[in-house]
Amino acid sequence: MIRFEQVGKRYPNGHVGLHELSFQVRHGEFLFVTGHSGAGKSTLLRLLLAMERPTSGRLLLAGQDLSSITTAQIPFLRRQIGVVFQNHQLLFDRSVFDNVALPLRILGLGKDEIARRTLIALERVSLQDKVEGFPSDLSTGQQQRVGIARAVVHQPALLLADEPTGNLDPRLAAEIMGVFEDINRLGTTVLIASHDLALIARMRHRLLTLQRGRLISDGEAA
């Protein structure tokens, strides 16, 4: 599903974000990407979201070369990807329902279908009783779950998460990871960037370790 072929990313100021990175991710996999700050985790996610383009190599997502994707194609690519952020990126002037329903509105689904899928997504993260609430009324963990519901409501093929448990205590972090595993079991490929090695070790999934933009290990977390 994802194929990095000698992918490099060099910024205009000379900083190298990624250095000839090569790996593949199969459909339905669950994997972590870890590394210290500046290792290239976020760059990798930004490349997958077409927020940036590789400066060398080829990056294929579902057969599409993201190095040559046109600007007009990017929104349609992103509609197949769900994203979860450390800081949730919720819209605080909209209800929980409206936050989660946003990707479906962009897709142009009908009202009934939007309501149905939004409620399913909120049930999946156990927030069905918060439909009419606002993000400011929720705890940090609940806000993160709203972010996850929004990321999966449109049934993306790929779910990306950038430090999704960074602000959470260990119990909440484990709970959120459980939600990701549930989503993965239903067929969504999940790629999580995290530096929480203890949490990653408990999960026992494939782990890519980056260091200064290079892939230094690829195997199951131990």
Added chain:
Amino acid sequence: MSDSNLPEPRPSERVGALPRAEAKGTEPDFATLLVSWLDSHRGSLVDGLRRLGRQPLGSFLTCLAMAVALSLPMGLSLLLDDIARLGGSWQRAAQISLFTTLDVDDAAGERLRARIAALPEVAEAEWIGRERGLEEFQRQSGLGEALRGLSENPLPGVILVTPRAIDKAGLEALRLQLEDFSGVQLAQLDLLWVERLGAILALGERFVFGLSVLLVLALLLVIGNTIRLHIENRRSEIEVIKLVGGTDGYVRRPFLYMGTLYGCGAGLLAWLVLVYGIDWLNAAVVRLAGLYGSDFALAGIPLEDGLSLLLGAVLLGYVGAWLAVARHLSELAPR
């Protein structure tokens, strides 16, 4: 998802959190997409109204600033129309006076008038006989007593010719043509007056045009800056929308509605300002005109001009918002 080329797989082709069987049959058909699109437009309109309503004073002042900029050239243009009307119509200012020979009596004068009125270049022709001319001259000149002492009427008959066209060359050609008519002694055309009036009005029109261009630019800047502030306030929302697959058109839509709403508000305010401004000015104009024995009054703002003003304001709001969003859209990439 297949490994074929993207970009837009059908929802039933996506592999995701929901089982495929559940996803099937839920992909939007054309009617659903259309309803959703209309719903999105309605949502953007309502959202725009709500956002303007949240800051009533700020929104009102923005509309008022735009309204002032709109009403200035429009008001001046209306004033120019009134000045043109006050100075007499173009055709009236360009009347040709035909002085007949003294042997042309009323019957001959009427026949001559009819022949001239039949010319395609002539809109209207009026015969003023010698006796009527003398009476009017006695009344208007204040020389009644002196003129009554004359043994015979020295004034010739006059035919006042109103031409259809008012271009200088055409008027001069018509004057020469009329001068050749039998019984016509002199054909007189006050072209200088026509030229002066035309030059004054052309200057006024040019001034209004220049002012309009400047104020339209100022309006675009006002609306552009206002929309830029709205964009800044909604930056995080825009970033999220782009990250979940919102197109530039989707991002642009609410701001275009805001620009249109600002334009609409400004157009209505400008219309009101002009209606009340002209009405307020008209009282003084009527009083002044009355002192000169005239019933002149300002014409006010015709409905079609008011509607044009409103439409123009709405268009300016839309274009200003479009330019502002186009300029800032590239800066709105998710960070």
